[in-house]
Amino acid sequence: MQHAVQIETVINAETIRTFPELQPLLGHRVRVTVDPLEQDVLEDPYQPSSQIGRLALQARDAYIASGGRLMSAEDIAEEVRQRRGGRSDV
Secondary structure, eight states, X not given: OOOOEEEEEEOOHHHXXXXXXXXXXXXXXXXXXXXXXXXXXXXXXXXXXXXXXXXXXXXXXXXXXXXXXXXXXXXXXXXXXXXXXXXXXX
16 A cells, blocks of 8 residues: 655746646645545546557557656647747747
8 A cells, every 4th residue: 555645845837837726826835745546546537449549548658657747738839939949830
């Protein structure tokens, strides 16, 4: 059985982008307690029906497991802008 983990951090702008509901805590130091859930609660009920969908889901899961983070639409647009040398798509 896994034990709960406590994390102390300061809520910053990146945290707000991920969890906008924490906006009132911007700049505050917080302690978060993470309790493990039952395994069946963690499983994603979505199962793609096509082979390409299953491969895409496997690639996503491998990316997350290796430490990758999912990006919002704004994060993706910013990365595209940076890769274009700071130019907008206008």
